Amino acid sequence: MQLLRYRPASPLDTFIDCFWYSRGYAPxxxxxxxxxxxRADLTFNLHEDRIRTFTSAEDKLGLMARGAVVHGPQSRYFVLDARRHVHVVxxxxxxxxxxxxGVPLSELCDRHVPLEDLWGERAACLREQLIEAAAPRAMFAILEQELLRSLRQTTLVHPAISFALRRFDAGPMTARxxxxxxxxxxxxxxxATLFSDGVGMTPKRYARVQRLSRVVRDLASGRADLAGIALQAGYYDQAHLNHDFxxxxxxxxxxxTPMPGRNSLHESIESDAPVKR
Structure with a gap:
């Protein structure tokens, strides 16, 4: 499986962690x-004109989006479809x-929205450009130019919220x-209003998610001392960690169990629930 990442230059690097590309066949x-x-994610399926997501492991129907989907900032897990032929950016x-x-992130919290619902025909045109691109590097350049265009039309994150995010990121286990x-x-x-519009969820919910992310990183690194992990992450005790997790x-x-070579926030589900087509 081919997996590439690219971090854009300034000024997009203050908004985007990375562009990513994956291609291969995984039967x-x-x-x-x-x-x-x-945080939000944007995914284009270049192999077929659909992307399906599920609200839980028990969800058998899911939500279908054409071509590209925006995963808004999530406060709990969701499930991605098992695509055998993978070609996504x-x-x-x-x-x-x-x-x-282009919308307040509070409108996208815990939602999975077809990009065409936000950008209209612009979404389909962008996907066609990505499909026609000769290589991943060209796709990254297309995305970079498109999001630079969006940046010129975007109200920047409020300075107070940028400050709060820096404080949370500097010490999510101790920040109050x-x-x-x-x-x-x-x-x-x-x-609370500024934070929800700028980040997509309330400060309390965001802090809770960041605390969980700290635990996930520790577990993915191989650390197994759950009691110690719980205390360092700011939980009352291991039982509190278990409940939240x-x-x-x-x-x-x-x-x-994190997936090898993938973001630590992804793990394979052992059994697939039957899906209604």
Missing amino acids: QRRRERALPGG GVHFLPGGGSLL IEPIRRQTGYSERRF RELAGTSPGNY
Whole structure:
């Protein structure tokens, strides 16, 4: 399986973690559980004109999008379809970076929206350009130019929210919302509104997701001391960690198994639920 990543230059690097590309044939591929990361993603399927996502491992119907889908900032896991023929390209945004999509991220939280619902015919034209591109490097260049165009039409992330995100990212296990909010100078209600519009979820929910992400990174690195992981991540105890992990990730910390060579927020689901076509 071919997997490439490319980090764009300034000014897009303040909005986008990376562009990515994957191609190959995986006959044994299973559905994947995507754990929440608190940021948006954009995916184009270049092999066929559909992308299906599921709300849970038990969901048998799923949601179908034509060609390209926006995964809004998620506060709990969702499930990706088991595509055997893989030919996809996408954008992994930084927290708040999904504002380049042109809508308040609060409208996309915990949703999977066809790109054509946001961009209309522009979405289909962009996908056609990506299909016709000769190589991944050319696809990345196309995406870069398209999102630079979006940047010129986008209201930038509010400075108070950029400050709050830096504080959360610097220490998600110890950062507390109220001291950060006070430092911005905004009221609790105004800060919550700015944060939800700019990031896609409330400060409390975002902090909870970032705490989970810290645990996932520790587990993916091979660390097995759940009690120590729980305390360092800011949980009361291991039982608190287990409860949060099951609710947000759909599995237990002990059963979590990251996919080799993939983002630690992805894991294979052992059994595929039958899908209604």
